[in-house]
Amino acid sequence: MLTKIKNKIKKPGFLIPLVLLVAFIGCGKAKTHVEVGQTLLEQGKAEEASIEFKKAIEKDPNLAEAYFGLGNAYVKKQMLEEAVIYYRKAIDLNPKFVEAYKRLSETFIEIGPPESEFDKRMRTVEETPDNVMARIDLGVFYHKWDNTLQAIDEYEEAMKLDPDNPFIYYNLAVAYQDMALYEDKSIPLYLKSIELNPDHDNAHYNLAVSYLKSNNLEKAMGEYKKTLEINPKYADVYVDYGMINLREKKFEEAMSYYDKALEIDPNNIEAYYQKGIVYAFQEKYDKALKENRKALEINPKHANSQFNIAVIYHKKGDLERAIREYDLVLEIDRIYQDAYYNRGQIYAALGNTPQAYGDYITYSKIVKAKTGKEAAALAMRGQEDKEAIQRYMIPSFKDWVLEQEDMFQR
Incomplete structure (x- = not known):
């Protein structure tokens, strides 16, 4: 028995390399499970993908990509709270994991900001003011509520704590882009975010949008190109290409891009x-x-589509139907000013002066509240001049706020 024991403890130098070899093999197997999981997820097999990511975590508990993949699988299964847990774990393991920050923000937005969740995040910031993620989380919630200035404050506090985090610069840029501050704010911030993380497709895309809104088409096209180099399936680039051609009345080219x-x-x-x-x-x-x-089938609250339906009936002369369609616009968005103006036109044409007056007054109040100026001739107003109608109907380029819906301005 003693001899056997001695034999077991001989040559320890050979045991250590063996352990290291096993560790390396385990790491390789973990990454294989991640790759298989990603493939399954692309095929829509979220449950099978989850199993593979969990196997990867068993093989290598420190592999951030495995937790990230599992978070993506839970999103596919609409298990959003669970997805948040695994995105956070991926970020804990790799604080520079920008895609995990991005998906975490998207998931928070999809969950929505109930008051209890806001209180929880506010309390976290108050208790741990140096917690970068807590500041970012709170900023996202403020932004979701259109409280852009408060969101900016939180992002700037987060930047003081982590000045090399590209995700913070990205969120700040989005906030300033939402405020239409392009040349002095959003563009420099996107450039800084890209400097820190050159392969962030959303940053390149949003930079293109900011350039476009600053009337710098050449630089915008350059950033659109870079976006597609990083992600050839970035559909919104082709939508914007279509819009550029639409503005130039190149309808066939626009349709091909759409x-x-x-x-x-x-x-x-x-x-x-x-x-x-x-x-x-x-x-x-x-x-x-x-x-x-x-x-509207995809998003019943897409007010611009509903508005254009109303405009079509208006132009066709089906005024009663147009009124009903404008009513639906205002059910989606009570401050959609052009719906009031156009509906007022119809009431005026039908001789319903009190209703027309009420709609014109509401229109004027909304425009003044939004711009601080007296209402200008922004709506179609029954004109047959196609140039005037075109200026009115073509939407402006969309603003991205952490990939939120319904942030398109006409």
Whole structure:
């Protein structure tokens, strides 16, 4: 027995390399499980993908990509609270994991900001003011509530704590872009975010949008190109290409880009919506209505699509139907000023002066509240001048606020 024991403890130098070898093999197997999980997730097999990511975590508990993948699987299964846990774990293991920050923000937005959740995050910031993630979380919640200035305050506090975090610069840029502060704010911040993380497709895309809103088409096109180099399936780039051609009345080229976007993402609301605009310009009203209704099937609260449906009936002279459609716009968005103005036009044409006056007054109050200026001639107002109608109907380029819906301005 003593001899056997001695034999077991001989040559310890050979045991250590063996342990290291096993560890390396385990790490390799973990990454294999992650790759398999990602493939399954792309195929829509979220449950099978979850199993693979869990196996990866068993093999290597410190592999951030495994927790990130598991978070993605839970999002697919609409288990959002669980997804948050694993995204946070991925960030804990790799504080520079920008994609995990991005997905975490998207998940918070999808969960929505109930008051109890806000209180929880506010309390976390108060108790641990040096917690970078807590500051970012709170900033995202403020931004979700359109409290942009408070969001900026939280992001700037987070930046003081972690000045090399590209995600913070990105969120700050989005906030300033939402405020239409492009040249002095959003553009420099996106550039800094890209300097720290050159492969962030959303940062390149949003930088392109900021350049475009600053009337710098050349630089915008350069950033759109970089976005597609990083992510060839970035559908919104093709939507914006379509919009650029739409503004130049190149309808066939615009339609080809919208179709490309829908080939990549069949649920791209903006592509359907803007196809509807092209058909409206071509006076193919039935097709225009069909495209706008497709957009509303995907998102029943897409006010711009509903508004353009109302405009089409207005232009066709079906005034009673147009009133009903404008009513639906205002059910979605009570401060959609042009719906009040156009509905007021119809009431005036029908001789209903009190209703027309009420809508014009509401329109004026909303415009003044939003801009501080007296209402200008922003709506169609029954004009037959296609140039004037075009300036009114074509939407401006969309603003991204952490990939929120319903942030498109006309």
